[in-house]
Amino acid sequence: MSAELKEIQARLGHFAKAVPEVAAGFxxxxxxxxxxxxxxxxxKELFAAAFGVVRGCEDCVVYHIDAARRLGAEREELLELLAVTVEMGGGPAMVYGAKALKAFDEAN
Incomplete structure (x- = not known):
């Protein structure tokens, strides 16, 4: 697990403790x-990562790419989805798509 992912999970955990009912509902x-x-x-995790790419949410990209890998997603599936993401999201999706691929390739 990357240090970036650990930091994301720590922030989410801290927030969940502050608003437990909201966190439980989510x-x-x-x-x-x-x-x-x-x-x-x-x-579905790849789709969530793609939404993170289009929305420019780096934490979403890292978090959902990790989940997708753990659930057995393949690099080729991600690449195919990122191609559509870039088509629909333009330049920003290209930048965040590169972030998604890096997260996938660096995940353990």
Missing amino acids: RQLTKAAGAAGRFSPAQ
């Missing part, structure tokens, strides 16, 4: 949205 939403359906949980 965890429930995350669990429901990420459950297997037509798309696998790994694919």
